[in-house]
Amino acid sequence: MPTLLHIDSSVFPQGSASRDVTTTFRKEWEAQHPNGTVIYRDLAAEPLPHLDLHGASAAFVAPADRTPEQTAAFALRDALATELEQADAVLIGAPMYNFAIPSTLKAWVDHVVIAGRTVGDTPSAAGTPVTVVASRGGSYAPGTPRESFEFVQNYLQKLLGDFLGLEVHFIVPELTAAPANPAMAELIPLFEASKVKAHEDAVDKAKALAARVA
Template identity: 55%
Template sequence: MATLLHLDTSLNGDNSVSREVAASFRRAWEEQHPEGSVIYRDLSAEPIPHLDGAAYYTAFTPPEERDEEQRRILALREKLISELESADAVLVGAPLYNYSLPSALKAWLDHVIVMGRTASAEPTTVAGKPVTVVTSRGGAYGPGTPQEGKDFAVPYLTMVLGTAMGMRPEFIVPELTLAHSVPAMAGLIDKAETSRAEAHRRAEARAKDLAGLLTSVA
């Protein structure tokens, strides 16, 4: 049975476009995998603590040498890593906040990135795992726009998820999500709706494509 790890990070609840588009992916995924399972974490509603020095350095102690306190310290980190390693595919809702990714997602990444295991290993324990990132943007950051080059979320996640961890990230980017609420952007509402609809279409198609790919591999 296929397992999907689904992370949401938007603080906007039901008004979140990244959550909405990710939900389209998940529905399509579950239709293709009715007997499968979903590991879900809402990192905004239930944030995980930032990685501290004890958890970071204890990870470098060989498992057989860890004492009870060290095992306790690493329990959450190990659980998060195991969830990632056990998943067949990963879905991440990651809206663009202040030109970068939500801090809740960065905290999760800090826990699951372990050099020599999930990153910087040949191969990593998550190598080849497909990860779909829905990264919504309030404005437009594409080529030729005034904000071009100011999105630091996609480049960062491309490097971390792809280059460092060896996974296969694909990005779905609904833009202009603030057009309905910012008067100065009212003239962009049609473009915003088009972008949103295309994001839903791509999310559903991506989920179905991955289902076929995983079936063929199995």
């Protein structure tokens, strides 16, 4: 049965725009595949350790020659990479924090990027569709004053798409800070429209991807 790898990284367990939209996607996916498998990682509730010397160096040492520390560290990298490789689709909640992705999501990225395996001439998960819910408090769309500050979509498209060979799709709920920021009050209608569209896009994308792996 189809497998969905679902990753959330928002630090907020409630009231998170990215979590709300990934939940909508996941519910629709599960409705289409009630007997499927969902591998869930909440990187805020259970953060991964940062990639360290042992984990990084182990990728360049034959398994039989690794130290016990390298073996232990690489076991996590192998498990995370295997989850990615075995997934039929990937769902990632990636809110913008200080113009980039959360550090917990960067830690996941650093673990799954393994030279000669997930990256290289034949990336092991190439072609897997990944839907990224890239929420943000303002707008960084083309033509906006802060367009040049957008380092979430740009980074993840290059990393996930060009480097790992995944098929990347973005859903972008924006202006999420408008309801709480008086200076953005006039943008609340645009925020509300963006929110509605994000949930509609999540349902449509989940249905489309579920049909592809039926």
